[in-house]
Amino acid sequence: MAAAAFCSPCSALRSGLAPLCRWRALPRPASRRAGSVPRSAASDEAAVISGTKLAKQVLKEVQRDVESWISCGNKRPHLTVILVGDNPASHIYVRNKVKAAAAVGISSEVILRPKYISQEELLDMTLKLNKDSAVSGVLVQLPLPEVKKKAGFITPVPGGVGPMTVAMLLKNTLIVAKKLIY
Structure with a gap:
């Protein structure tokens, strides 16, 4: 009897969990089958998104928006x-x-500070920059030396900083600059 319970790779799951094959066997909605949306062989697979390509698109958009912003005075x-x-x-x-x-x-x-700067100094500097109308965005580059003592007020970005994070940083800098005017 135990052999019958494992007759397919999909049925070898913990009890209470539906096998994956059951979900794949569900019929598709009629509107999708008969609709005008073309289907490809890869439509059931996950799409791979290029972060670098997407970042380049965001940077082009930011550049266009910055130029437009400045041209308006x-x-x-x-x-x-x-x-x-x-x-x-x-x-x-940073470079x-x-x-x-x-x-x-x-x-x-770029404001350079020695590794022995106190948390209070760093926080004061950040608060002053936040109030400075000439500054649209502030970035404290991580990791900080002795992070536990100095960075209790900073939430790091999960997954590190890649091209998309930099692109979004610049986009958000522009958004804040626009908000400062209005």
């Missing part, structure tokens, strides 16, 4: 990056962000 969006310590990887990440900002027309500056 508004001030150029400005990103301030706070870089604490001498981590070579952090310096490379790439500054380069991406320049490519879309956003001005930027």
Whole structure:
């Protein structure tokens, strides 16, 4: 009897869970079968999205929006990056962000601070920059030295920083710059 319970690979699941094959065997809605949406052989598979390609599209959109914003007589969006310590990887990440900002027309500056800066100093600096009308966006580059002591007020981005994160950072900098005017 035990052999009959495992007659297909789909039935070898814990009790209470429906086998995957049962879900695949469900009929498709009539509107999809008879509809005008063409189906391909890969339509039942997950789509692979290129983060790099999507980031390039977002950056083009941001560049177009920045140019339009400035042509209407508004001030150029400005990103301030706070870089604490001498981590070579952090310096490379910041350089790439500054380069991406320049490519879309956003001005930027980097404020370097020693690795022994206190949490209070870093928080005060961040609060002052948040109140500065010339600054549209503030980024504290992570990781910070001795993160537990210094970064209790910062929520890191899960998964790290890739091209899409940088693109969205620049897009959000522009959005904030627009909100400062209105």
